[in-house]
Amino acid sequence: MVASSRASLRADRLRVLNAPRPVTVDLDGSDPVAVWLSASDRSVVDAILEVWRIDDEWWRQRIARRYVEAVLEGGARVVFFEDLATGHWFLQQA
Amino acid sequence: MPLFALRCEQARRELGEGPVALLDPDGRRVWQISPVARRIGVRPGLTISQAIGLCPTLRLCEPDPVHYDAAFARLLAALNNVSPVVEAAELGRAFVGVDGLGRLYGGPKEQLAALRAALAEVPGGHERLGWGMGKFVSWVAATRAEPGAAVIVPRGSEAAFLARQPLALLPLDPDTERRLRLLGLHSLGALAALPEQAVVAQFGALGRRLWRLAAGVLVEAVVGMERPEPVTATLSFFSPVADREMLVHAFDRLLERALADPRRRGWRVRLLRARAELERGGSWLVEIVLKDPTAERAVLAAPLRTRLDQSPPARAIERLAVEFAAFAPGTTALDLFARDATAAARAERRRALRHATREITLRLRRPMLYRIIEVQPWSRLPERRYALIDFES
Numbered sequence: 001m002v003a004s005s006r007a008s009l010r011a012d013r014l015r016v017l018n019a020p021r022p023v024t025v026d027l028d029g030s031d032p033v034a035v036w037l038s039a040s041d042r043s044v045v046d047a048i049l050e051v052w053r054i055d056d057e058w059w060r061q062r063i064a065r066r067y068v069e070a071v072l073e074g075g076a077r078v079v080f081f082e083d084l085a086t087g088h089w090f091l092q093q094a
Numbered sequence: 095m096p097l098f099a100l101r102c103e104q105a106r107r108e109l110g111e112g113p114v115a116l117l118d119p120d121g122r123r124v125w126q127i128s129p130v131a132r133r134i135g136v137r138p139g140l141t142i143s144q145a146i147g148l149c150p151t152l153r154l155c156e157p158d159p160v161h162y163d164a165a166f167a168r169l170l171a172a173l174n175n176v177s178p179v180v181e182a183a184e185l186g187r188a189f190v191g192v193d194g195l196g197r198l199y200g201g202p203k204e205q206l207a208a209l210r211a212a213l214a215e216v217p218g219g220h221e222r223l224g225w226g227m228g229k230f231v232s233w234v235a236a237t238r239a240e241p242g243a244a245v246i247v248p249r250g251s252e253a254a255f256l257a258r259q260p261l262a263l264l265p266l267d268p269d270t271e272r273r274l275r276l277l278g279l280h281s282l283g284a285l286a287a288l289p290e291q292a293v294v295a296q297f298g299a300l301g302r303r304l305w306r307l308a309a310g311v312l313v314e315a316v317v318g319m320e321r322p323e324p325v326t327a328t329l330s331f332f333s334p335v336a337d338r339e340m341l342v343h344a345f346d347r348l349l350e351r352a353l354a355d356p357r358r359r360g361w362r363v364r365l366l367r368a369r370a371e372l373e374r375g376g377s378w379l380v381e382i383v384l385k386d387p388t389a390e391r392a393v394l395a396a397p398l399r400t401r402l403d404q405s406p407p408a409r410a411i412e413r414l415a416v417e418f419a420a421f422a423p424g425t426t427a428l429d430l431f432a433r434d435a436t437a438a439a440r441a442e443r444r445r446a447l448r449h450a451t452r453e454i455t456l457r458l459r460r461p462m463l464y465r466i467i468e469v470q471p472w473s474r475l476p477e478r479r480y481a482l483i484d485f486e487s
Contacts, residue, residue, distance in 0.1 A: 014467075015464065015482040015483070016481060017480045017482050018477050018480070019477050020477060054475065092476055093476060094476055
């Protein structure tokens with residue numbers, strides 16, 4: 001027999017893919033005007049393409065998010081959301 | 095050997111008897127499951143998330159068809175040491191013709207003991223042996239045997255033995271099985287008790303075969319595999335060649351041609367020869383016996399290159415030939431996955447990827463490669479849809 005070189009997959013070895021990453025967002029009222037991608041990297045929002053809301057798991061611990069898809073100065077497209085329960089902002093690919 | 099692929103994984107990973115599931119070739123659904131996992135409620139066909147939901151301690155294994163194929167080929171080779179007539183039915187199921195073995199081994203018990211001794215050389219265990227007249231009776235007998243044990247159906251008692259067995263043991267398609275159940279038939283005896291012509295009237299030629307199998311009157315003989323004659327591919331050069339790279343390239347092409355020969359299908363190469371006719375007379379010959387018979391070009395080419403470097407021909411080569419001189423049974427044509435050429439290619443890619451991962455792990459101490467699996471692809475929350483899992487660790 002060929003020697004095993006592999007480990008089995010287990011539920012406890014699962015890693016979250018596309019986990020939300022905390023970011024700081026500058027707002028004008030409720031509209032994002034700039035995103036701090038890092039402590040020294042402030043990118044101005046050039047245009048907002050779409051805004052949508054997700055409400056889920058109301059039967060457990062309610063999840064409410066306001067997603068924003070925006071184009072930053074320079075042309076990069078990003079998606080970030082506001083956790084409506086805490087008011088914190090996160091970056092995430094939708 | 096029921097659950098042959100799963101047993102292979104359990105044997106090489108020493109997984110024990112805990113809840114284990116083998117994924118299908120696409121890695122999305124559960125294909126084979128251990129008895130413990132079945133008791134917990136895991137069933138073949140479930141998605142990974144469903145299976146983990148039912149059994150959080152379930153160990154999931156990616157399939158490795160090439161490995162199962164190799165393991166089954168070893169099993170067939172071991173059986174071949176007892177009888178020259180061996181027929182591979184599917185992965186983990188083989189028939190052995192025992193006609194004429196009485197003088198060598200004795201009666202059915204002794205023949206089965208010889209088979210068990212041969213199988214002891216092959217890791218895995220859990221074999222179930224059945225002895226009877228024809229393939230169907232012996233297979234049904236094997237399904238009734240406990241793991242590691244055997245059931246013998248003496249000549250003349252086939253009908254009585256089969257009568258007690260469930261109808262599902264017949265090779266039925268779902269529609270025919272449903273129709274038979276609608277007729278109130280649940281055992282082979284119930285089917286055999288009907289007039290043969292009545293079954294034929296209902297089910298046609300298939301009905302005749304089913305009735306005869308159920309009644310134990312259809313004895314299908316084991317058909318051994320015919321070993322192919324040597325396969326040779328030759329190449330004549332316009333002008334004699336001494337350049338190593340050109341010769342390596344020529345070997346690759348010749349191996350490709352020889353492997354593509356229809357006579358080679360279903361067989362792995364055990365003995366490889368390379369012959370060359372040299373400029374101004376003389377010859378060069380290399381013979382390689384492969385410890386692990388293979389049908390992979392790259393594996394066959396590697397020792398040829400080594401020999402070319404170690405003992406190159408004395409002069410330039412005018413004519414080069416590659417010959418597959420001896421073979422070991424392969425199961426490529428039977429393998430559940432390898433029937434599908436795409437799946438076989440995918441299996442090879444996975445194997446190559448695993449090799450690369452091992453290299454990375456050796457150098458960086460971490461695999462750094464992950465596999466994406468679906469968890470809740472329907473979820474509205476993006477982070478719930480997919481997850482990463484170590485590709486290899």
